[in-house]
Amino acid sequence: MKKISVALLAVGALIVIFMACNFLGLYSFYKSSSASNEPGLKTNKWIAVTNLKQPKTGDFIAYNCDTIKRMHRLIATGGDTLEIRDGRVYVNKNDFDKNMNLMHTYKLNEEQFAYLGQQEVIDPLQVMFDQTYYTIYLEDKVASKYKLSKYKVIAKTAVIDAYISRTFNRIWNKDNFGPLVIPKKSICNGRQQGLL
DSSP states (O other): HHHHHHHHHHHHHHHHHHHHHHHHTTEEEEEESSSSGTSSSSSTOOOEEEEOOOOOSSEEEHHHHEEEEEEEEEEEEETTTTEEEEEEEEETETTTTOOOOEEEEEOOOOHHHHHHHHHHHGGGGGGEEEEOEEEEEHHHHHHHTTOGGBOOOOOOOOOOOHHHHHHSSSSOOOBBBEEOOOOTTTTTTTTEEEOO
């Protein structure tokens, strides 16, 4: 009986410690809720995070946006110049994407899609068909391996994104953006900007 009481007390203490660490941000769990971080962070995977370490450029950071917990890669901090040209991210004129394996949207015909499906496991949630083409969210290294890189979907500079244009008062889109100097005491994570 005494062993059970000690075990219950130990479990209770661990729960209290865990809750205190979570409340203070010393140790929390976030769920990667979108494919925007793939392949670095898989969708619906739980990630342990801490506020004990100062993030560096390139690290994934977790934050609350309204009532939603989000995770993105930290790509720029206050004073950095951010630019996206033809879908590639540049920070202070350096190619941030150079050594990254990223995922992008590719538009494939039926033959290309069938061949890819014979070679690779394709997540059906990453594919849309519009009666002519398959639009697939695919790792760049996989696209390169099968010589599909030229089928990457990139918004041209003339294509205006209404939200981005309204927010920044510029004729930009997600693939052709900036240059923008990140304000002091701010960060740019993924393709969103926020205050520290």
